[in-house]
Amino acid sequence: MKTVNRFVPGLEGVIASETGISFLDTEQEKIIIRGHELIELSHERNYLEVLHLLLEGALPNAEEKEALETKLKGMYNLPDEIYHILKRLPKETHPMDALRTGISCLAGYDQNLEDTSVKANKERAYLMMAKLPALVANSYHILNGKEPIEPRADLSYSANFLYMITGEVPTDTEVKIFDKSLLLYSEHEMPNSTFTARVIASTLSDLYGALTGAVASLKGPLHGGANEAVMYSLREVDSAAGYEQYIMKKLKNKEKVMGFGHRVYMKKMDPRALVMKDALKQLCELKGDDKLLEMCEAGERVMEREIGIYPNLDYYAAPVYWLLNIPIPLYTPIFFGSRAAGLSAHVIEQHANNRLFRPRVQYVGESY
Numbered sequence: 001m002k003t004v005n006r007f008v009p010g011l012e013g014v015i016a017s018e019t020g021i022s023f024l025d026t027e028q029e030k031i032i033i034r035g036h037e038l039i040e041l042s043h044e045r046n047y048l049e050v051l052h053l054l055l056e057g058a059l060p061n062a063e064e065k066e067a068l069e070t071k072l073k074g075m076y077n078l079p080d081e082i083y084h085i086l087k088r089l090p091k092e093t094h095p096m097d098a099l100r101t102g103i104s105c106l107a108g109y110d111q112n113l114e115d116t117s118v119k120a121n122k123e124r125a126y127l128m129m130a131k132l133p134a135l136v137a138n139s140y141h142i143l144n145g146k147e148p149i150e151p152r153a154d155l156s157y158s159a160n161f162l163y164m165i166t167g168e169v170p171t172d173t174e175v176k177i178f179d180k181s182l183l184l185y186s187e188h189e190m191p192n193s194t195f196t197a198r199v200i201a202s203t204l205s206d207l208y209g210a211l212t213g214a215v216a217s218l219k220g221p222l223h224g225g226a227n228e229a230v231m232y233s234l235r236e237v238d239s240a241a242g243y244e245q246y247i248m249k250k251l252k253n254k255e256k257v258m259g260f261g262h263r264v265y266m267k268k269m270d271p272r273a274l275v276m277k278d279a280l281k282q283l284c285e286l287k288g289d290d291k292l293l294e295m296c297e298a299g300e301r302v303m304e305r306e307i308g309i310y311p312n313l314d315y316y317a318a319p320v321y322w323l324l325n326i327p328i329p330l331y332t333p334i335f336f337g338s339r340a341a342g343l344s345a346h347v348i349e350q351h352a353n354n355r356l357f358r359p360r361v362q363y364v365g366e367s368y
């Protein structure tokens with residue numbers, strides 16, 4: 001066995017996989033998804049089209065698009081037992097933990113778990129994508145002592161997802177913005193959660209297990225949990241000046257400011273954040289209240305001025321979700337609901353061309 005003897009903390013810059021799914025081309029400032037640019041897709045396509053691209057390798061034609069939506073709608077409902085299990089969780093459970101439990105439980109309904117073929121995995125991925133809106137939204141409702149909301153097949157996928165969260169049929173603009181956020185969150189190369197999923201899949205463990213592990217990874221505030229943390233930070237103050245002071249205090253105390261920085265884009269703005277910033281502008285304009293935008297822009301300015309660090313997607317997704325009336329504890333579960341598309345593609349790719357992940361260590365323990 002050959003060993004590479006260089007230890008890189010956090011595997012920064014290390015190539016962990018070959019993939020045909022996505023690539024952050026930092027030189028050209030492009031996020032590539034199966035040969036397409038994510039930002040362009042966000043202007044021209046919707047989330048389900050990108051789901052098709054991720055799982056089938058190509059954008060769908062009109063017929064395929066309709067067939068995909070119909071297929072998902074036919075699998076929207078969750079088994080009653082899952083609701084019974086969710087009802088037994090302590091009320092203080094975070095919706096990400098409820099989601100982790102729910103995804104794990106879905107494995108029990110799969111009679112064919114050891115089949116890791118592309119075909120079987122794709123079917124599992126579609127089933128998962130169909131059930132995630134109900135799992136995300138209803139685990140939250142149940143934890144809050146409310147009854148689950150029935151999915152509505154007369155709404156589009158994203159409209160139904162948002163409806164199940166808020167209990168209100170959203171406007172076309174709200175659906176468009178929510179769908180765009182799902183699209184932007186759908187896939188991003190090799191973040192910690194994707195690496196987690198691939199590591200789990202590399203033992204030939206199943207998609208449910210890989211996604212369950214990925215939920216735990218995504219929950220952390222250094223990763224997906226940052227979108228909730230951003231909104232809690234914004235709620236701490238009430239003005240742009242107050243937010244600037246809040247950030248200055250954090251920096252003085254050497255604390256992280258949530259929603260800023262990125263392992264890959266450290267000294268540049270995450271291109272996805274710009275698209276969500278435009279969505280925030282649009283929502284603020286519609287509500288006739290620019291305060292959140294002003295606060296976020298003040299935060300952006302002070303972080304650039306003080307330490308030259310820029311917003312990531314979570315920074316602008318958070319206030320957008322706030323203005324869409326989404327409860328804060330659902331921000332990270334929604335991120336997962338979207339990212340399950342990319343994660344599933346990675347698990348499929350890992351299983352199709354597997355090599356067990358088993359790295360080595362640099363020993364710094366007692367001498368022997």
Ligand SMILES: CC(=O)SCCNC(=O)CCNC(=O)[C@H](O)C(C)(C)COP(=O)(O)OP(=O)(O)OC[C@H]1O[C@@H](n2cnc3c(N)ncnc32)[C@H](O)[C@@H]1OP(=O)(O)O
Nearest residue numbers: 221222223224226255256257258259260261262263312314
């Ligand atoms: C969709 C997503 O998951 S995007 C990520 C969401 N996460 C966040 O927003 C959490 C806040 N951000 C961070 O913690 C980091 O920027 C990370 C974890 C995302 C990336 O971090 P890393 O690549 O590990 O860089 P690291 O944390 O070492 O930062 C490098 C330097 O920038 C500083 N820095 C980075 N991000 C921030 C921040 N958000 N606030 C303050 N300082 C920061 C660090 O303190 C460090 O400074 P130093 O060299 O003086 O010690």
Ligand SMILES: O=C([O-])CC(=O)C(=O)O
Nearest residue numbers: 187188190191192263312
């Ligand atoms: O790429 C990362 O490390 C984190 C991120 O932005 C994402 O998962 O969308």
